Amino acid sequence: MVETRSQQAETRGCEVVIDGVSKTFGKNAVLKDINITIRPGEFFTLLGPSGCGKTTLLRAIAGFHPINGGRIRFNGDDVTTLPAWDRNIGFVFQNYALWPNKTVFDNVAYGLKLRKVPKTQVAGRVRAALAQVELHDVENRFPAEMSGGMQQRIALARALVIDPPLLLMDEPMSNLDARLRVALRHELRTLQKRLGLTAIYVTHDQEEALEMSDRIAVMQNGLVQQLADPETIYSRPVNRFVAEFVGSANFMEGAFDETGFLLSEGSRLQIAGRQHAGRGTLVVRPEQVVLKECGHGLFDAVVEDRRYMGKAWAQGLRLPNGPLLCVETRTALDVGARVGVDFENFTFLPAEA
Ligand SMILES: Nc1ncnc2c1ncn2[C@@H]1O[C@H](COP(=O)(O)OP(=O)(O)OP(=O)(O)O)[C@@H](O)[C@H]1O
Numbered sequence: 001m002v003e004t005r006s007q008q009a010e011t012r013g014c015e016v017v018i019d020g021v022s023k024t025f026g027k028n029a030v031l032k033d034i035n036i037t038i039r040p041g042e043f044f045t046l047l048g049p050s051g052c053g054k055t056t057l058l059r060a061i062a063g064f065h066p067i068n069g070g071r072i073r074f075n076g077d078d079v080t081t082l083p084a085w086d087r088n089i090g091f092v093f094q095n096y097a098l099w100p101n102k103t104v105f106d107n108v109a110y111g112l113k114l115r116k117v118p119k120t121q122v123a124g125r126v127r128a129a130l131a132q133v134e135l136h137d138v139e140n141r142f143p144a145e146m147s148g149g150m151q152q153r154i155a156l157a158r159a160l161v162i163d164p165p166l167l168l169m170d171e172p173m174s175n176l177d178a179r180l181r182v183a184l185r186h187e188l189r190t191l192q193k194r195l196g197l198t199a200i201y202v203t204h205d206q207e208e209a210l211e212m213s214d215r216i217a218v219m220q221n222g223l224v225q226q227l228a229d230p231e232t233i234y235s236r237p238v239n240r241f242v243a244e245f246v247g248s249a250n251f252m253e254g255a256f257d258e259t260g261f262l263l264s265e266g267s268r269l270q271i272a273g274r275q276h277a278g279r280g281t282l283v284v285r286p287e288q289v290v291l292k293e294c295g296h297g298l299f300d301a302v303v304e305d306r307r308y309m310g311k312a313w314a315q316g317l318r319l320p321n322g323p324l325l326c327v328e329t330r331t332a333l334d335v336g337a338r339v340g341v342d343f344e345n346f347t348f349l350p351a352e353a
Pocket residue numbers: 025028030048049050051052053054055056057204
């Protein structure tokens with residue numbers, strides 16, 4: 001996503017260094033020596049399946065969980081043992097955690113009162129925070145009178161009102177319907193860039209992560225599997241877990257030799273493999289498959305099935321004695337037809353020694 005210069009602010013976000021952080025709950029090692037440096041003004045996402053430790057890491061950064069090993073630094077200051085309320089962080093919870101018996105005004109003003117901001121400034125700052133999330137004339141209402149989307153905005157205003165250099169968000173959109181989530185992605189990122197804060201965002205939604213983030217750490221079982229910008233994560237996954245978790249892909253096991261890639265099932269693909277050698281897995285995204293006339297691709301395949309997906313057709317192509325390849329096409333192919341298949345691009349994951 002590209003921001004215009006006028007949308008970008010000089011960054012006042014802080015650098016966050018997570019230095020060898022580990023965390024256990026009883027005997028359960030939930031974070032295992034995590035090392036990440038998050039840059040000032042960055043929109044950084046922790047992405048991974050349920051239970052991988054992303055919320056635990058976010059809460060450790062916030063100071064809600066003491067850690068068992070490592071250090072956490074904000075702009076070079078060691079905050080590892082600093083209580084949460086002294087870390088000057090905005091936090092948006094998954095369920096918003098708004099007080100139902102407080103008005104919108106009092107919900108948003110809470111952080112200011114805690115910090116003993118002079119009363120004369122409170123109303124102005126609450127209104128400014130609500131305006132940042134495009135909420136107007138709602139100060140006297142109660143959260144239960146507002147839609148899920150509005151409650152999410154109030155939670156965001158409450159986090160922003162203290163003017164934090166760091167905003168932490170734990171799946172803030174997971175309770176919203178799909179259409180609203182998509183609309184809010186752009187809005188949230190634009191706001192974060194305009195305010196120039198550092199944002200750390202937790203999600204298990206790969207589309208959300210790809211669209212919003214400057215960089216993503218893909219996590220599994222308490223470890224960072226890959227840390228990179230969205231394009232690299234998607235187009236050059238470092239292992240099968242990342243390739244499977246982010247986007248869909250075809251996986252073909254086999255080995256490169258001088259004449260191409262020999263599939264485990266026996267067929268040979270005439271891929272020039274000079275830069276690759278040995279056993280491993282070819283990872284081919286559906287949109288990296290190019291259809292040609294029979295005899296003009298790497299191999300011919302037979303259309304085995306097709307499903308209509310709205311913006312494209314998902315087609316299953318059977319390789320001779322080989323796996324079923326999933327491709328996307330604008331128009332439907334007849335089941336039983338033969339087509340030539342080429343790969344515009346692919347990733348090769350060498351087998352682990
Ligand atoms: N307070 C706690 N006490 C004991 N175990 C916990 C606690 N919080 C989390 N865990 C465990 O730590 C592991 C990681 O949990 P965490 O919430 O960080 O995962 P997650 O990736 O954020 O998943 P989800 O998307 O489901 O929230 C899980 O096995 C979970 O059961």
